[in-house]
Amino acid sequence: MKSGGPDGELAASLRYLTQRYTMPLPQAKAVLTDIGTEELAHMEIVATLVYNLIKDAPLEEIKRAGLDGYYADHDRALYFVNAEGAPWTATYIQSKGDPVTDLHENMAAEQKARSTYEYLIQLSDDPDVSDTLKFLREREVVHFQRFG
Numbered sequence: 001m002k003s004g005g006p007d008g009e010l011a012a013s014l015r016y017l018t019q020r021y022t023m024p025l026p027q028a029k030a031v032l033t034d035i036g037t038e039e040l041a042h043m044e045i046v047a048t049l050v051y052n053l054i055k056d057a058p059l060e061e062i063k064r065a066g067l068d069g070y071y072a073d074h075d076r077a078l079y080f081v082n083a084e085g086a087p088w089t090a091t092y093i094q095s096k097g098d099p100v101t102d103l104h105e106n107m108a109a110e111q112k113a114r115s116t117y118e119y120l121i122q123l124s125d126d127p128d129v130s131d132t133l134k135f136l137r138e139r140e141v142v143h144f145q146r147f148g
Helices: 009-020 025-052 059-064 069-076 098-123 126-148
Strands: none
Touching: 009 098, 009 126, 025 098, 025 126, 059 069, 098 126
16 A cells, blocks of 8 residues: 555554653643544545555556556555555654654654645546545645644
8 A cells, every 4th residue: 555655644643643642731642642543544544545446456457557566465455555665664653752843743744745645636637536635635734734
């Protein structure tokens, strides 16, 4: 599943849910919990989108898309990898323990996620996929504002 990179929803949710433990203010912990939980919901949206796009794809189409290696390892199952096919890793989670550092990291992460969705929208030729990606992109903007 090509959304398991450092700027993906899985990394974001775990980053925020991990950082909340060292936040000194209950309001900051609440924001991290809220956004971290929403990122898990976004991961579900992306997973559903990817699964629906590949579940009935003929093998020839999977090969043409360059996903034959992925298929050989995972069939049509969802497995978190980045755009190059490298598996998701916990090194994507940034948690420094300093509230100012972590909140700035989170704002940057939300901007990177917004950019990624923008690039995916540019690659999409499916209006339904594009609409879903636009919704997710706008949520990244809201998260950036909340962290600010």
